[in-house]
Amino acid sequence: MKLRLVRLLAPLSLAGVLLFQPAISNTVQANVPGIDDEMNDIQGRLLSGFTTFELSPKDNGAGAGGAGTAISYSPRGSDACPTNQSSNIKVNQNCLNLTDPDLQGRGQAQNEESIAADPNQPNHLVASYNDYRRGDGTCGVSYSLDKGRTWNDATTPNNFTRNPTFPREYWQAGGDTSVGWDTKGNAYLSCQLFKRGPGTAGDPDRASGFFVFRSTQNSGASFNFPGRPVFQTGPQTTFLPLEDKQFMAVD
Numbered sequence: 001m002k003l004r005l006v007r008l009l010a011p012l013s014l015a016g017v018l019l020f021q022p023a024i025s026n027t028v029q030a031n032v033p034g035i036d037d038e039m040n041d042i043q044g045r046l047l048s049g050f051t052t053f054e055l056s057p058k059d060n061g062a063g064a065g066g067a068g069t070a071i072s073y074s075p076r077g078s079d080a081c082p083t084n085q086s087s088n089i090k091v092n093q094n095c096l097n098l099t100d101p102d103l104q105g106r107g108q109a110q111n112e113e114s115i116a117a118d119p120n121q122p123n124h125l126v127a128s129y130n131d132y133r134r135g136d137g138t139c140g141v142s143y144s145l146d147k148g149r150t151w152n153d154a155t156t157p158n159n160f161t162r163n164p165t166f167p168r169e170y171w172q173a174g175g176d177t178s179v180g181w182d183t184k185g186n187a188y189l190s191c192q193l194f195k196r197g198p199g200t201a202g203d204p205d206r207a208s209g210f211f212v213f214r215s216t217q218n219s220g221a222s223f224n225f226p227g228r229p230v231f232q233t234g235p236q237t238t239f240l241p242l243e244d245k246q247f248m249a250v251d
Contacts, residue, residue: 072096091115091127091142091151107135114178118185118219123147126187126220128177137175139191143220154215157225158191161211165234169207172196179220180250187215189223190230190248197237205235210246 072083073096081095097107109132118124125148131140139156163169171193178190194208195201211227231243 073098089148089151091144091148092129092131092140092153094133094153097133103135106132108132110140112176116179116181116187118181118187119183120185121219124185124219126179126181126189126215127151128179128189130175130177136173139174139177139189139193141177141179141189141220141223143187143215145219152221154221154223156189156191156213156223156227158193158211158213158227161193161209161226161229161232164232169209169232172201172203176245178246178248180248182250185217185219187220188248188250189213189215189220190246191227192243192246193227204237206237207233207235208243209233210243212248 072081075081075095083090091113092110099105099107110129113127113129115125115127118126123144123146125144126141127143128139128141131138133140139158141154141156142151143154144151158171158174160168160170172195174191174193176192180188182188189212191211191213192208193211195203195205197206198204209232210230211232212230213223213225213227215221215223230246
């Protein structure tokens with residue numbers, strides 16, 4: 001099936017790779033330059049919340065959430081752990097991961113959401129978010145077929161994508177999602193993918209890219225693999241240029 005036109009808008013075009021530094025130790029931080037050393041004040045103010053969270057040493061281990069409560073840990077029948085509040089319906093249906101105290105939030109946080117309705121079937125909704133359930137950020141997605149009354153989680157197949165010079169590009173993390181629909185009822189997910197670099201993973205590569213995944217005629221329940229690149233850097237060893245917080249419009 002021919003892929004329809006997808007336009008990706010990057011309003012905060014600081015261009016390039018997305019790399020984040022955890023609070024490993026003062027010694028490591030002193031030896032590995034931080035992205036703050038390469039950005040001016042205006043660029044720093046324009047960073048998305050996702051990037052700010054990733055770059056903040058105090059949040060990298062413990063700032064994203066607490067241990068949770070029993071209501072979000074024990075599943076109820078086939079409803080997983082919805083923890084709905086009155087008429088407010090919880091989109092992500094996961095149950096709380098029990099996480100070491102110094103990594104709270106890294107196995108649970110979900111934030112910076114996007115949601116869109118099928119123009120032909122308004123009952124069909126797709127939502128996306130930064131998803132930390134696997135321990136590091138990735139592009140999470142959920143879908144509903146009944147106007148948001150109930151939700152199911154889908155999986156974005158974004159562990160690797162194609163690379164122009166070798167068969168596979170394996171990514172370490174992702175986020176900054178957006179979703180949309182075309183007039184044929186196909187849902188689209190925009191996903192930023194990146195490598196963390198030597199300060200976190202010991203790998204000097206700081207490559208990144210924006211990729212679009214299409215859910216072909218099944219309302220966001222699954223997505224085509226692999227994702228199609230809209231922007232992709234080659235291997236690089238600096239933080240900048242940096243592309244951040246892309247938005248998507250679908251024809």
